[in-house]
Amino acid sequence: xxxxxxxxxxxxxxxxxxxxxxxxxxxxxxxxxxxxxxxxxxxxxxxxxxxxxxxxxxxxxxxxxxxxxxxxxxxxxxxxxxxxxxxxxxxxxxxxxxxxxxxxxxxxxxx
Amino acid sequence: xxxxxxxxxxxxxxxxxxxxxxxxxxxxxxxxxxxxxxxxxxxxxxxxxxxxxxxxxxxxxxxxxxxxxxxxxxxxxxxxxxxxxxxxxxxxxxxxxxxxxxxxxxxxxx
Numbered sequence: 001x002x003x004x005x006x007x008x009x010x011x012x013x014x015x016x017x018x019x020x021x022x023x024x025x026x027x028x029x030x031x032x033x034x035x036x037x038x039x040x041x042x043x044x045x046x047x048x049x050x051x052x053x054x055x056x057x058x059x060x061x062x063x064x065x066x067x068x069x070x071x072x073x074x075x076x077x078x079x080x081x082x083x084x085x086x087x088x089x090x091x092x093x094x095x096x097x098x099x100x101x102x103x104x105x106x107x108x109x110x111x
Numbered sequence: 112x113x114x115x116x117x118x119x120x121x122x123x124x125x126x127x128x129x130x131x132x133x134x135x136x137x138x139x140x141x142x143x144x145x146x147x148x149x150x151x152x153x154x155x156x157x158x159x160x161x162x163x164x165x166x167x168x169x170x171x172x173x174x175x176x177x178x179x180x181x182x183x184x185x186x187x188x189x190x191x192x193x194x195x196x197x198x199x200x201x202x203x204x205x206x207x208x209x210x211x212x213x214x215x216x217x218x219x220x221x
Contacts, residue, residue, distance in 0.1 A: 033208070042201060042212040043154065086151070093156060094170060097142050097205060101154040 002027060004091055004102035012108045013079050020075040021105035023089035030092055032065055032072045033099065038085040079109050114138065115213035117202050123219045124192055132187045132216045134202030142205035143185040147171060147198050148215075154201065160185055192220045 003026040013019050023032065031050045035043040047056055049065035049072065056063045060080075064073045072089055086104045093100035118133045136143070141162045146154040146169075156169030160179040174196070175189050189196055197220050202213040 031208070035210075042215055043203075043210075044212070045209045048208055088153065095159060095167065097161065098144070098156060098159060098169070099210060100156075100170065101146075103153045104151075106151060 002091075002093070002100050004089060004100055006087075006089060006102040006105050008105055009103065010106045010108070012110060015081060015109050015111050016078050018075065018077050019079050019083075019107060020073055021087050021089075021107070023072040023074075023102050025070045025091055027091075028069050030069070032069075033090045034063055034072075034074055035088045035090060035101075036085050037088065037104075041085075043088060076107075079107070081109050081111055083107060084109050115202060115204055115211055117200075117213035117216050119216060120214060121217050121219075123221060125221055126191075126193055128192050130189050130192055130218070132200055132202075132218070134185045134187070134213060135183050136185075136204045136211075136213075137183060138204065138206065138211075139182060140204035140206055140211075141182065143179070144203040144205070144210065145169070145175075145177060145185070145187050146201040146203065147173065148201055149198050158187065192218075194220045196220050 033048045034046040037043045053067045054065040060077045086106045088104045089102040090099040114137045116135045143160045145158040148154045155171035157173040158177040160166045199215050201215045203210045
């Protein structure tokens with residue numbers, strides 16, 4: 001079945017350090033999305049990547065889609081306490097308009 | 112941002128009770144979803160709907176049922192709650208390719 005794994009599962013960083021979460025799919029993805037869920041909150045859409053090798057930036061966040069469209073990376077530079085939360089990648093699921101969420105990476109930022 | 116409402120936000124209920132989790136959205140989105148999420152874990156799709164009178168089961172088998180009689184309303188029902196149903200239930204709607212999530216219902220079955 002479909003598998004979307006993220007590593008690491010947990011990461012603690014000192015404020016100001018860089019951090020990267022990786023998303024790996026067992027199958028080729030037509031697109032990939034990233035969501036952020038703050039502690040106690042709900043997932044919030046961040047971005048969608050569609051093209052092979054695509055890179056998009058949002059301030060300190062850089063979203064990357066692999067050339068083979070089977071993996072994605074989200075590096076965050078100079079982390080801040082506002083970056084705390086769980087980052088999920090999501091690929092197309094069963095059904096034309098469904099998503100299949102990855103296992104998530106929970107980021108803790110130590111002030 | 113879309114307005115997605117879920118009630119109740121928290122629910123503690125005894126085994127065997129029937130419960131309905133409410134989800135509504137005011138944006139007229141056709142596509143709506145229910146996810147189950149255990150604390151700190153990934154989201155599992157349990158039901159979805161692409162429009163009125165359209166409902167399908169998701170990737171994770173669930174004993175719950177859903178209905179979609181109105182575009183804005185997508186309730187989820189558990190006929191007989193069990194402790195294994197303890198989890199957070201998230202409702203979402205979709206515009207374009209983006210999913211908008213409600214605040215969730217944290218369900219505890221004792």
